[in-house]
Amino acid sequence: MSRLGEFEFIKRLLSPLTRGAPGAYNLSDDAATLAPSHGFELVVTKDAVIEGVHFLASDPPDLIARKALRVNLSDLAAKGAKPVGFFMALMIPEQIDDTWLTLFAAGLGQDIDAFGCPLLGGDTTRTPGPLAISITAMGEVKTGHMTRRNGAMAGDALCVSGTIGDGALGLDVVRGAHGHLVSEHKQFLIDRYRLPQPRLELGQAEVGCDSACIDISDGLCADVGHICEQSGVAAIIESSQIPLSRAGGAVLAQAPSALARILTGGDDYELAFSVPPANVAAAIAHGLKVCVRVTPIGRFTSGQGLTVLDGAGHPVKLSALGFQHR
Amino acid sequence: MSRLGEFEFIKRLLSPLTRGAPGAYNLSDDAATLAPSHGFELVVTKDAVIEGVHFLASDPPDLIARKALRVNLSDLAAKGAKPVGFFMALMIPEQIDDTWLTLFAAGLGQDIDAFGCPLLGGDTTRTPGPLAISITAMGEVKTGHMTRRNGAMAGDALCVSGTIGDGALGLDVVRGAHGHLVSEHKQFLIDRYRLPQPRLELGQAEVGCDSACIDISDGLCADVGHICEQSGVAAIIESSQIPLSRAGGAVLAQAPSALARILTGGDDYELAFSVPPANVAAAIAHGLKVCVRVTPIGRFTSGQGLTVLDGAGHPVKLSALGFQHR
Numbered sequence: 343m344s345r346l347g348e349f350e351f352i353k354r355l356l357s358p359l360t361r362g363a364p365g366a367y368n369l370s371d372d373a374a375t376l377a378p379s380h381g382f383e384l385v386v387t388k389d390a391v392i393e394g395v396h397f398l399a400s401d402p403p404d405l406i407a408r409k410a411l412r413v414n415l416s417d418l419a420a421k422g423a424k425p426v427g428f429f430m431a432l433m434i435p436e437q438i439d440d441t442w443l444t445l446f447a448a449g450l451g452q453d454i455d456a457f458g459c460p461l462l463g464g465d466t467t468r469t470p471g472p473l474a475i476s477i478t479a480m481g482e483v484k485t486g487h488m489t490r491r492n493g494a495m496a497g498d499a500l501c502v503s504g505t506i507g508d509g510a511l512g513l514d515v516v517r518g519a520h521g522h523l524v525s526e527h528k529q530f531l532i533d534r535y536r537l538p539q540p541r542l543e544l545g546q547a548e549v550g551c552d553s554a555c556i557d558i559s560d561g562l563c564a565d566v567g568h569i570c571e572q573s574g575v576a577a578i579i580e581s582s583q584i585p586l587s588r589a590g591g592a593v594l595a596q597a598p599s600a601l602a603r604i605l606t607g608g609d610d611y612e613l614a615f616s617v618p619p620a621n622v623a624a625a626i627a628h629g630l631k632v633c634v635r636v637t638p639i640g641r642f643t644s645g646q647g648l649t650v651l652d653g654a655g656h657p658v659k660l661s662a663l664g665f666q667h668r
Numbered sequence: 669m670s671r672l673g674e675f676e677f678i679k680r681l682l683s684p685l686t687r688g689a690p691g692a693y694n695l696s697d698d699a700a701t702l703a704p705s706h707g708f709e710l711v712v713t714k715d716a717v718i719e720g721v722h723f724l725a726s727d728p729p730d731l732i733a734r735k736a737l738r739v740n741l742s743d744l745a746a747k748g749a750k751p752v753g754f755f756m757a758l759m760i761p762e763q764i765d766d767t768w769l770t771l772f773a774a775g776l777g778q779d780i781d782a783f784g785c786p787l788l789g790g791d792t793t794r795t796p797g798p799l800a801i802s803i804t805a806m807g808e809v810k811t812g813h814m815t816r817r818n819g820a821m822a823g824d825a826l827c828v829s830g831t832i833g834d835g836a837l838g839l840d841v842v843r844g845a846h847g848h849l850v851s852e853h854k855q856f857l858i859d860r861y862r863l864p865q866p867r868l869e870l871g872q873a874e875v876g877c878d879s880a881c882i883d884i885s886d887g888l889c890a891d892v893g894h895i896c897e898q899s900g901v902a903a904i905i906e907s908s909q910i911p912l913s914r915a916g917g918a919v920l921a922q923a924p925s926a927l928a929r930i931l932t933g934g935d936d937y938e939l940a941f942s943v944p945p946a947n948v949a950a951a952i953a954h955g956l957k958v959c960v961r962v963t964p965i966g967r968f969t970s971g972q973g974l975t976v977l978d979g980a981g982h983p984v985k986l987s988a989l990g991f992q993h994r
Contacts, residue, residue: 431716471797
């Protein structure tokens with residue numbers, strides 16, 4: 343950022359991203375002010391992404407920006423929150439130039455508008471290390487109505503949004519795997535890896551209908567495991583019911599071993615949620631209303647731990663999936 | 669963090685740092701909930717610190733933690749806000765071990781209690797780069813009463829808290845400079861560099877008395893310049909009036925050239941604020957009440973830019989101070 347400099351970068355590229363939000367003061371002060379709407383409380387989440395860990399240095403700058411924001415919006419989606427705005431600490435290595443920063447800001451602006459979530463403040467600093475982006479995103483829910491991880495009950499159905507496994511398979515494609523796929527499928531999976539779809543409308547639509555919710559970032563098994571642990575229940579996943587994209591289905595048809603990746607790979611940013619039996623039809627209908635498929639893939643039971651069943655209803659050894667229960 | 673692992677680190681060392689704050693859910697959920705007190709709004713600030721930029725790898729872990737929090741609390745102090753809690757993204761390199769993490773969490777806990785500012789949420793992740801800590805701190809002010817940067821008027825006095833220059837001189841001592849100083853002074857300056865004192869009580873006490881405020885992180889000249897720019901005024905600093913610690917005075921007595929460092933060095937985390945003439949006595953009295961010295965060191969005038977006067981009242985060339993006005 344040799345030519346632009348920190349202060350010009352903030353003034354020219356970042357302050358327009360506040361979109362005039364009054365409490366952001368055009369990024370001209372030390373801090374922002376913020377209050378939830380009357381009867382609402384703020385939902386706050388914070389996820390950092392780092393070059394070489396969460397994205398590749400070669401990824402397009404606009405997509406890096408958008409993914410950094412979207413992984414945070416995905417947490418808000420799981421909690422049933424409506425986005426309010428976000429704060430960003432941007433740690434910039436020396437080799438980043440003005441073109442990169444301009445594309446980065448443009449990508450961010452695109453998603454700020456798409457999700458109604460302006461930049462409210464933050465910090466930019468040089469780093470001798472890899473590029474890192476730490477975002478704190480804020481949404482709001484009616485006071486006391488955040489969808490928690492701890493509300494699943496034995497007997498509830500386990501539902502997921504969209505299709506599962508695409509994110510991890512997309513990363514594999516970026517790394518050169520699945521060479522047999524048609525290019526359309528390859529591109530679909532890469533897009534799913536690079537640009538997750540935070541299920542904000544669905545998350546809000548399911549408030550009061552679902553009993554617990556999480557977004558799938560660590561992997562389907564791990565994240566359903568988090569609900570189990572916090573809710574004090576066990577879960578059964580019927581692997582044959584897991585919704586796959588056509589591209590994901592094509593991978594699995596060629597390599598049945600890809601099931602492990604689909605179950606545990608992570609980076610899906612779909613929602614996994616528990617739904618009382620009487621609400622399952624409504625949960626699916628809510629999905630239709632916002633154009634997101636909702637699929638029941640199993641159920642919660644008393645006890646603890648996670649069981650994955652194969653197509654014949656037999657338990658799959660979790661260790662064979664490379665899944666370590668904590 | 670090989671032995672402890674991410675989830676155990678969060679459970680054993682971080683979740684106690686929530687100090688039971690209800691909206692933190694013991695760090696067991698994707699997000700926290702938060703609302704300002706009735707009649708108040710949140711003040712949000714975000715500052716990241718990075719190894720090799722803001723602290724040294726050899727610095728004690730507890731002090732790294734405390735400084736990371738304190739630089740954010742210092743922003744809240746400048747805005748007249750009372751701390752509510754904070755969110756932390758911790759980017760941890762491979763070589764960090766459990767002992768380091770334990771000391772880090774202990775230091776953080778000490779300041780959480782000292783400043784009444786619990787951990788509310790965040791994120792821990794591995795990094796191939798240097799240790800980085802991104803904190804988002806939240807405080808609250810009466811709605812509409814955040815002390816801004818843009819309220820200084822021509823005729824207002826320029827006041828500062830505490831003593832100026834110690835932070836930058838302390839960093840110089842760490843780097844081996846000022847070998848002539850007695851060890852007591854060396855240690856004092858190092859402590860000032862490593863452990864800034866966020867002037868929270870003073871910032872709150874001056875609300876309504878000061879017209880603009882900033883914390884001195886970039887350096888006295890730069891930060892007073894920020895007030896000037898946002899307020900549309902000029903400022904005159906009488907360098908002979910700048911309050912120095914005994915250690916700072918000892919450095920200056922030996923090396924008059926240290927004045928430039930004192931004026932521009934940064935890392936003071938004292939407050940610089942504008943005070944209408946009729947309020948100056950009250951501003952000093954507020955300082956006495958919270959045991960922090962408040963010193964008028966100049967004044968704001970119409971026009972723009974910053975003038976520094978020497979002891980004889982002659983303007984000092986700012987370029988000679990290594991200060992670049994933007």
